[in-house]
Amino acid sequence: MEETQPKTPMVAISGVNKYFGDLHALRDIDLTVDESEVVVLIGPSGSGKSTLCRTINRLETTDSGSITVNGRPLPEEGRALAELRADVGMVFQHFNLFAHLTVLENVTLGPIKVRRQSKAKAEERARALLDRVGLSDKASSYPAQLSGGQQQRVAIARGLAMDPKLMMFDEPTSALDPEMINEVLDVMQDLAREGMTMVVVTHEMGFARRAANRVVFMADGQIVETATPADFFDNPQTERAQDFLSKVMTH
Amino acid sequence: MFDNFDLMVAALWDGLFTTIWVTLASFAIALVIGAILAVMHVSPAPPARWAANAYTQTFRNVPLLAVLFILFFGFPKIGISAENWVWALVGLGTYTGAFVGETLRSGINSIPLGQAEAARSIGLTFGQSLSSVILPQAFRSVIAPIGTLLTALVKNSALVLAIGVPELSAQAQRLINDNRDRFDLWAVIIGVLISYLIVNLIISYFVRLAEKRAVFVR
Ligand SMILES: Nc1ncnc2c1ncn2[C@@H]1O[C@H](COP(=O)(O)OP(=O)(O)O)[C@@H](O)[C@H]1O
Numbered sequence: 001m002e003e004t005q006p007k008t009p010m011v012a013i014s015g016v017n018k019y020f021g022d023l024h025a026l027r028d029i030d031l032t033v034d035e036s037e038v039v040v041l042i043g044p045s046g047s048g049k050s051t052l053c054r055t056i057n058r059l060e061t062t063d064s065g066s067i068t069v070n071g072r073p074l075p076e077e078g079r080a081l082a083e084l085r086a087d088v089g090m091v092f093q094h095f096n097l098f099a100h101l102t103v104l105e106n107v108t109l110g111p112i113k114v115r116r117q118s119k120a121k122a123e124e125r126a127r128a129l130l131d132r133v134g135l136s137d138k139a140s141s142y143p144a145q146l147s148g149g150q151q152q153r154v155a156i157a158r159g160l161a162m163d164p165k166l167m168m169f170d171e172p173t174s175a176l177d178p179e180m181i182n183e184v185l186d187v188m189q190d191l192a193r194e195g196m197t198m199v200v201v202t203h204e205m206g207f208a209r210r211a212a213n214r215v216v217f218m219a220d221g222q223i224v225e226t227a228t229p230a231d232f233f234d235n236p237q238t239e240r241a242q243d244f245l246s247k248v249m250t251h
Numbered sequence: 252m253f254d255n256f257d258l259m260v261a262a263l264w265d266g267l268f269t270t271i272w273v274t275l276a277s278f279a280i281a282l283v284i285g286a287i288l289a290v291m292h293v294s295p296a297p298p299a300r301w302a303a304n305a306y307t308q309t310f311r312n313v314p315l316l317a318v319l320f321i322l323f324f325g326f327p328k329i330g331i332s333a334e335n336w337v338w339a340l341v342g343l344g345t346y347t348g349a350f351v352g353e354t355l356r357s358g359i360n361s362i363p364l365g366q367a368e369a370a371r372s373i374g375l376t377f378g379q380s381l382s383s384v385i386l387p388q389a390f391r392s393v394i395a396p397i398g399t400l401l402t403a404l405v406k407n408s409a410l411v412l413a414i415g416v417p418e419l420s421a422q423a424q425r426l427i428n429d430n431r432d433r434f435d436l437w438a439v440i441i442g443v444l445i446s447y448l449i450v451n452l453i454i455s456y457f458v459r460l461a462e463k464r465a466v467f468v469r
């Protein structure tokens with residue numbers, strides 16, 4: 001829709017291929033994510049969704065193709081790569097909170113070490129973020145003392161503390177007990193509403209429908225279909241997508 | 252007899268004091284060397300890993316006494332001389348450092364990969380990830396085996412008598428060899444054993460304390 005006035009996309013992936021040994025995990029991936037856009041990646045297990053996410057902050061290297069974030073090609077390694085990663089928040093399926101640090105320290109570590117903020121300033125911001133995800137009373141707890149849903153909300157606050165340009169979520173609710181899923185999805189939906197650029201891998205179709213600007217359906221390392229949520233869920237074009245949806249939608 | 256007993260206690264006390272500071276100082280050296288080796292072991296640069304491996308294999312497969320002799324007799328021959336106690340600290344520290352390095356490496360390997368990925372994903376560099384996230388957790392997970400190394404170091408420190416450092420065992424040897432036969436052999440032996448025992452019991456007490464404090468992690 002913005003063909004006449006091209007803006008720098010937040011993420012531009014073109015012609016990306018990735019192999020794990022003989023396994024062709026990503027096949028000729030082309031994908032752009034615009035600023036403030038929420039893109040939901042859907043697809044069967046093993047289709048390459050996590051791998052694709054992880055190539056965007058180079059936790060996974062690629063074998064060919066190019067990726068730019070906010071117009072900048074991904075640095076190979078070193079300090080430049082660390083700087084790029086600081087701008088790209090990542091929320092993992094298993095939270096990965098720093099086990100030896102309190103909740104508050106988890107959220108302030110990046111701002112203090114990477115952004116060189118003062119401890120006082122970082123803590124003030126961290127408390128505000130914890131308040132926002134509903135965990136202001138847990139600042140001095142350790143991760144092991146929190147429920148899964150609480151840990152995941154801390155992980156989101158940890159990502160936000162870096163003021164990222166983009167947040168990626170890799171199945172953020174898949175490791176949660178059912179009654180905790182919504183507390184995390186609610187935080188994510190608020191973020192989406194406020195204009196955060198997001199790439200979300202999820203099996204929560206309700207969330208995809210409500211929050212996504214675009215649904216990207218992957219299978220066997222390929223992007224098979226890209227559509228608005230309404231089009232995708234109500235009128236999937238490909239057989240793979242129809243097949244997948246028939247499996248996940250009938251509970 | 253009583254005078255002799257006092258003399259003996261004074262000599263053993265002297266030796267114990269030397270044993271303790273030699274142990275603590277060389278342990279500090281060993282911790283630094285061990286941390287450096289552990290970082291080299293997990294470094295992405297192959298030469299760093301090779302060097303760490305070479306170091307570790309060398310010290311693991313050579314007797315401590317040989318290390319001390321090489322330092323004490325060999326180094327002066329190539330123009331590097333130092334006091335006995337310096338060689339004692341260097342020998343004990345470099346030797347124990349190899350074991351600390353291996354222990355820390357196993358501690359690092361026990362930390363879930365997700366910790367390092369989360370550290371990298373918020374923009375920490377390789378060094379920052381290690382120093383702020385991985386090593387603190389690795390240290391906590393190996394408190395008990397590191398304590399075992401410290402206990403072994405207390406015992407190994409007896410070997411520096413061979414290069415003339417007057418630690419506890421050296422003092423005992425001196426008392427036993429006293430040519431005027433003034434000291435009761437059994438009093439000396441029991442005094443030495445009790446001294447080592449007490450030192451190591453104190454160490455295990457603190458190790459258990461430290462372990463308890465670190466247990467909330469995970
Ligand atoms: N580190 C790895 N080494 C080897 N194979 C991997 C690795 N990571 C993922 N894979 C494989 O790549 C494929 C895509 O995995 P993944 O991106 O995790 O899929 P998804 O997230 O869609 O479930 C799978 O077949 C998986 O087994």
Ligand SMILES: [Mg+2]
Pocket residue numbers: 049050051170171
């Ligand atoms: Mg996955």
